[in-house]
Amino acid sequence: MTTAEPNWDLYRSFLAVLKEGSLSGAARTLALTQPTVGRHIDALEQALGLALFTRSQTGFIPTEAAYELEPYAATLAATSSALLRAASSMGREGEQGIHGTVRITASEVVSVEVLPPLLAKLSRSHPHIQIELAVSNKLENLLRRDADIAIRMTKPEHEALIARRIGNIELGFFAHRSYLKRRGTPLKWEELAGHTLIGVDSETAYTRAMRTRFNAPPHEAHQLRCDNDVVQLAAIRAGVGIGICQAALGQAHGSLVRVLPDQLSIQLDTWLAMHENLRNNPACSAVFSALAAGLSAYVDSQGGLL
Incomplete structure (x- = not known):
């Protein structure tokens, strides 16, 4: 194991190979060449002193070490993305309105059936805000910043989150x-x-x-x-x-x-949540307010209890 800290690009390639199962698939995902991804994996294995994949004719099979390291690499990826999103909206509020990128996570049905008209209205009000929508029924980790804002059908329990109850x-x-x-x-x-x-x-x-x-x-x-x-x-x-x-x-x-x-x-207790560190982020605050208003109107439309 070397003493030099591995470059983030090595972890990015590691996650891509882990997800795609092959160098070629990871290369397509990352817009890199297959030999480059292969060199990244070799360099990371050398730096860590671990075998992360077993090479076979059918692809790259993750070792136990790879699975053990996956959540740490995923945290790096989430932090890197969150940093870029936060930086995109710093000092960008002016005559042309609010700029920035906000990542929202919501369930499949809410993402397909409920959010599109709300996002269309948001786009008209804030044309310079970019939205990343993570569609998943899983509870994305807001503390790890997998997403900036989450629509959840359960009450957030962590104190580091700003949470607003939408209704049933x-x-x-x-x-x-x-x-x-x-x-x-x-x-x-x-x-x-x-x-x-x-x-x-x-x-x-x-x-x-x-x-x-x-x-x-x-x-x-x-x-x-x-x-x-x-x-x-x-x-x-x-x-x-x-x-x-x-x-x-x-x-x-x-x-x-x-x-x-x-x-x-069946009543689903619906909440909107955001990390408290984003309280003063103009883009996140604007999106949070727009979603709260739109979701509340949606709940009202079916007689939900506020």
Whole structure:
């Protein structure tokens, strides 16, 4: 192991190879040549005194050491990106308005169905703010600065975060009118057993708890199972069967009908969160305020509780 600290470019190549599984894939991602990425991996292994990958005909297989070091390299990547975003908005508020880059993280459904009109309005008000949207149902780490602002369906617990409660987003059963015309509308919970149900493929602790709470049909009773919420919503809209979606989205789609509204109502406690260090960042403050107003209006549209 050398005493010189490895260049950040070496860690960037390490993460790319780890993600892509090959030098060629990493090179395409980084816009580098394959030999350059290969030299980066060799140099990092020499600097650390560790074998990070096993070379094979099918690609680069990560070693246990690579997996152990991955979160530290990811933290470096997040910090580097956060530094550039913060620098982009420093001293850039003037006659032309606020400049800067803000990274938002939100779930799949919120990113696809809720955020676009809010971001369009934001763009009109602040045309010089650039948005990075990280679409994920995972809770991105705001303390590590994986994102600047997060829309979460759970209350942030860390004191270093600025958090604003938006309200409850309601979930319920919905189906397309054509499906109900074809199969009939269930009026009792037990009648769901005779219908095509749409649900998750991989159960989580949360979905199991909800199924137990509402005595819902078992996992295997769902004829269409998919972990992507956007796909589930598309299937409901296409008339595949009965599934769960946000009440505001179901009500906004004229062809969807709510099913068993008195028997299934799930409330998602929705929050907007940002690292407290960004309180005085003009771009982040503007985006946070715009999202808070837009999301509050969205919650109001479906009768959510503020």
